[in-house]
Amino acid sequence: MRDDLLGRAALTIEGLIGLSLLMAAAALALAAPLLLPGDPFDIVARPLLRPLADPAHLLGTDRLGRDILAMIVHGARPSLMTALSVAAVALGFGMAAGAVAGMLGGIADEVIMRLADAVQTVPSFVVALAVVSVLGPSLPGLIAALAISAWTAPARVVRSEVLRLRGAAFVESSLLLGRGRIPVALTVVLPNAVTVALALGAVIVAGALLSEAALSFLGLGDPNRPSWGALIAEGRQVMRTAPHVIIAPGMALFVTVLAVSLVGEGLAKALSKQTS
Amino acid sequence: MSRSARIVVLRLAGAVPTLLIVALAAFALLEFAPGDAVDAYLAETGGDAGYAAELRRRLGLGGTAWERLAGFLLSLGTLDLGRSVVFSRPVVSVIAERLPNTLLLMASTTLFAAGLGLLAGMLAGARPGSWRDRGLSMTALAFLAAPNFWLGLVLVVAFAVSWPLLPVAGLRSLNAPPGLAAAVLDTAWHLVLPTIALGAGYVALYLRTLRAGMITAWQADHVRAAQARGVGDGAVLWRAVTRPALLPTVVIAGQNIGTLLGGSVVVETVFAIPGMGRLAYEAVTGRDTPLLLGVILSATVLVLAVNLLVDLLLARLDPRIGAADA
Helix, strand or coil: CHHHHHHHHHHCHHHHHHHHHHHHHHHHHHHHHHHCCCCCCCECCCCCCCCCCECCECCCECCCCEEHHHHHHHHHHHHHHHHHHHHHHHHHHHHHHHHHHHHHCHHHHHHHHHHHHHHHHCCHHHHHHHHHHHHCCCHHHHHHHHHHHHCHHHHHHHHHHHHHHCCCHHHHHHHHCCCCHHHHHHHHHHHHHHHHHHHHHHHHHHHHHHHHHHHHHCCCCCCCCCCHHHHHHHHCCCCCCCCHHHHHHHHHHHHHHHHHHHHHHHHHHHHHHHHC | CCHHHHHHHHHHHHHHHHHHHHHHHHHHHHHHCCCCHHHHHHHHHCCCHHHHHHHHHHHCCCCCHHHHHHHHHHHHHCCCCCEECCCCEEHHHHHHHHHHHHHHHHHHHHHHHHHHHHHHHHHHHHCCCCHHHHHHHHHHHHHHHCCHHHHHHHHHHHHHHHCCCCCCCCCCCCCCCCCHHHHHHHHHHHHHHHHHHHHHHHHHHHHHHHHHHHHHHHCCHHHHHHHHCCCCHHHHHHHHHHHHHHHHHHHHHHHCHHHHHHHHHHHHHHCCCCCHHHHHHHHHHCCCHHHHHHHHHHHHHHHHHHHHHHHHHHHHHCCCCCCCCC
16 A cells, blocks of 8 residues: 555655656665765866866865865765654654554543644754754764754644544554554554655755754864755855855755655645645 | 633643753763863853852752752742843843744744735635646745745845845944934834745745645535625635635644744854844854743744644634534
8 A cells, every 4th residue: 555655655746756856866876986986075177167167067166176076976865864864763763653552542542742832932943053052963962953843743643543444443453463462553543644744754855954054054064974954054264256065065955855845736736646 | 711711721721741851861961961061161261260150059050959959949930031142131121022023033034924824825726736836836846945044045145246226234223314214114114024035935835725725625515605606706705715625724833833933043144134043053153052042942932832823813714613512
């Protein structure tokens, strides 16, 4: 059923365009060390070369003479890694929390949903700012900072699915076999709510890409890795005379987020056709 | 009890545990931070251990974690948020100074996004599936994907270098003409670019919400009944399809107040606006624990307050909400 949904999502126009863009971005990110070997932070040419001025540096150079294309391509992997990990953690934790809350009800439900309420009340970017400043800009720190606010949406969606399915015969029979409510929630009910939560994954990835870039733009990212947000921040000093230094990394970020959103749109469309 | 009073009581009762959880979580998180505001402050000015201890005592940063927590909760009860280390002033006064600018930016962004988004949403939802609808929906998706800080910088480049038409920094001109009307106009002029940078994504949200509501409404019986009665196309579109679909868009305004505040962190930094968002950033870079706690808590209160207002507005628009037997 799930593969079917993915297949049909890929068949929508949105899904097709999004998936091809995303695969291209992922391929570039994975092949970065092969395509553009060497340290992307190396100074390779004269500073502020315009794009296309030198075929060896297609997107030109920044104010120190570093190749912009190399930094963008090498910056893709950490950005995509962070965003995908955030979605994995947020979906995993959120879906489990939602399943347990819906299945157990009572105090457990009350506690989990109150926590979700509180998390959703604090602006998520302010939370991310505070968490990153405490945990540092390492990959686990970034993932924690962004996932801490992102788990509530999948939790809510899965909880309402569980409430709908709780009385179904296959759930009742599993319970009658003497299995605990939590194992049944996680192994029997949860798989049926996966498709609904999956479409949320795209929204979480897109949001995490944007937030991660905004954090590195503010100088709270890892300074030892190239990052699109940090590239844009560095370009600010020279953008009035050489706008290409901010336009190129911004376009990379924009196209990647757009691709993820298109895939999400395709998933949502396939999902609504399935339920209607 | 009237409906409004019941909503207020329910919301306030729900707000207490939320605020408590946020306060405890924020406090616990910042306790984990390596080094405190005094370390950060002394790293710049220099000073011996005795001076550090004295500063900690004065700022309420000394003692054990439990003593600090007790002090923090006690002072919260009296709406005292402590002293900011970076600004050497009470946190409350720093926030009170910054909040109006952010409220202004949030209000102008909401007006811009709702105005443009609802107009485009109506055009798209009037004929779902048409080329006009597809074009508008795709544009909306692109708006949602554009990073707001990058959009802001591109606007700065465009309007500072290519066509120097609009101001790109601050909220007031240094040489503003005298008079209230001129001052208002001056600030509105300064708000144009930050509003577009922050609001572009929300235009898309309003468009999508209204469009989705209109698509549902087109299938409703009352629409077909109106068409069968011979009600004109324009009247059907506006009164039977658009108006009922407008209600959920009010919820969008409330739901996104938090992300709007989050977005103002970068947009205020790009456009040099002294607001709450930039204050959060300054608190983080200055390791100003009392200030950061204060910003987190006041942001939470702001979100709760706006949600209460939205609930009251919704109840006014929809008599079913908050009714005794609901």
